[in-house]
Amino acid sequence: TDAVSFGAYRPLSLDSVVAYLRSRSESADLLDLTADLSVREVGDGNLNLVFQVAERDRPSRSLLVKQALPYVRVAGEGWPLSTRRAHYEARSLRRFFESAPDFVPRPFWHDDVMALSVMENLREHRVVRGLLNERRVLPGLGEAMGRFLAATLFDTSDFALPSDEKRRLVGDFDNPELCRITEDLVFTEPFSEAAERNRFNDLVANDVRDLQGDESLRAHAARLKLTFLTSAQALLHGDLHTGSVMSLGDDHRVIDSEFAFVGPMGFDLGLFLANLLLSACAHEVRTEHRAARAEFRSYLLQEGRSMWSTFEADFRERLAKAESPSWNSPAFQDAFLQGVLRDTVGFAGCEMIRRTVGFAHVSDLDGIENPEARAVAERLALTLGRTLMLEAQGVSTFDDALRLMRW
Numbered sequence: 001t002d003a004v005s006f007g008a009y010r011p012l013s014l015d016s017v018v019a020y021l022r023s024r025s026e027s028a029d030l031l032d033l034t035a036d037l038s039v040r041e042v043g044d045g046n047l048n049l050v051f052q053v054a055e056r057d058r059p060s061r062s063l064l065v066k067q068a069l070p071y072v073r074v075a076g077e078g079w080p081l082s083t084r085r086a087h088y089e090a091r092s093l094r095r096f097f098e099s100a101p102d103f104v105p106r107p108f109w110h111d112d113v114m115a116l117s118v119m120e121n122l123r124e125h126r127v128v129r130g131l132l133n134e135r136r137v138l139p140g141l142g143e144a145m146g147r148f149l150a151a152t153l154f155d156t157s158d159f160a161l162p163s164d165e166k167r168r169l170v171g172d173f174d175n176p177e178l179c180r181i182t183e184d185l186v187f188t189e190p191f192s193e194a195a196e197r198n199r200f201n202d203l204v205a206n207d208v209r210d211l212q213g214d215e216s217l218r219a220h221a222a223r224l225k226l227t228f229l230t231s232a233q234a235l236l237h238g239d240l241h242t243g244s245v246m247s248l249g250d251d252h253r254v255i256d257s258e259f260a261f262v263g264p265m266g267f268d269l270g271l272f273l274a275n276l277l278l279s280a281c282a283h284e285v286r287t288e289h290r291a292a293r294a295e296f297r298s299y300l301l302q303e304g305r306s307m308w309s310t311f312e313a314d315f316r317e318r319l320a321k322a323e324s325p326s327w328n329s330p331a332f333q334d335a336f337l338q339g340v341l342r343d344t345v346g347f348a349g350c351e352m353i354r355r356t357v358g359f360a361h362v363s364d365l366d367g368i369e370n371p372e373a374r375a376v377a378e379r380l381a382l383t384l385g386r387t388l389m390l391e392a393q394g395v396s397t398f399d400d401a402l403r404l405m406r407w
């Protein structure tokens with residue numbers, strides 16, 4: 001294996017990962033490359049290859065290799081996508097690790113040629129979406145998300161950075177291909193009858209037609225899309241759904257930031273909130289007993305509230321210490337956070353709709369086998385998503401938002 005050269009991009013396989021690691025001197029500190037190693041491919045997302053490599057006799061000595069493929073993995077080679085996304089992911093992870101080291105995996109190194117990153121292997125953590133599907137309570141999840149978001153969003157905003165650095169950040173994270181995917185899949189296609197990539201349960205076809213014919217809703221989708229395109233508030237994760245967080249007990253880590261770009265803060269907050277709500281919609285039919293259903297729904301809403309209140313309190317604390325006197329007006333701070341909250345609620349609505357009628361669905365809903373039962377949960381998601389989009393601008397506090405989330 002020593003003769004193997006990795007001077008040009010090629011996708012790794014179970015057979016070539018160890019040879020690759022042996023070709024990199026950085027690996028030596030992390031793993032004994034002469035030991036018997038186990039290699040597993042564990043990628044379950046839409047885009048990439050993910051390998052876990054561990055010493056068989058000491059599984060705690062392990063690392064994770066994540067490599068971008070030159071196409072969308074779930075769609076196949078017919079949907080090409082440049083491997084450059086690995087570059088944005090590696091750089092954003094490094095940035096997030098600087099601001100919030102307890103909430104992301106530790107990055108080890110990035111290889112631009114091979115479009116791969118090597119990082120801490122969270123070998124006992126599990127993806128939050130799967131845990132919520134099993135109705136597991138995850139202690140401190142919302143609070144952790146609020147802390148992660150306050151730290152990363154504040155540190156990469158104009159409140160923390162000199163304006164020349166901030167402008168450089170915007171350029172460094174232009175990420176045009178992945179932003180375009182979001183523009184199309186989140187804001188455009190779900191609201192267009194003609195979009196060929198939309199997929200939905202036949203049983204909600206009438207609901208979808210009704211939604212796509214709602215001019216007022218389409219106007220809000222356009223407004224949110226323009227905010228996504230033009231509001232360069234901070235470096236976002238860019239795809240912060242419950243499949244992008246891994247948990248073990250009260251330890252919660254944000255992964256998969258390849259969609260990172262400089263955008264509106266409410267987009268990250270809104271995506272996470274929406275995915276908590278999608279879980280609640282799914283449990284309306286996944287969970288048979290009424291009391292258990294109500295209890296889990298209230299738990300999920302509580303985590304959403306905790307994310308917002310932690311984010312708001314932490315962000316205000318940071319804002320109070322901002323260097324420039326421009327930002328120390330209390331009226332400005334209130335108005336700014338209210339704007340972020342309104343964006344959060346609107347983006348949450350959009351995400352709920354696109355995960356039900358667009359190209360990329362969620363296992364919370366798709367995992368419901370019976371189409372009639374699934375349609376009940378999907379209708380709930382569509383109704384709630386629509387309400388959030390239509391009413392977002394009237395919300396002043398998170399309690400106002402919670403009042404929209406009743407069913």
Ligand code: SR1
Pocket residue numbers: 046047072181182185239360
């Ligand atoms: C083609 S990518 C589809 C979806 O997967 C990612 O996780 C993003 O959410 C994207 O919209």
Ligand code: MG
Pocket residue numbers: 045046239244256
């Ligand atoms: Mg992802």
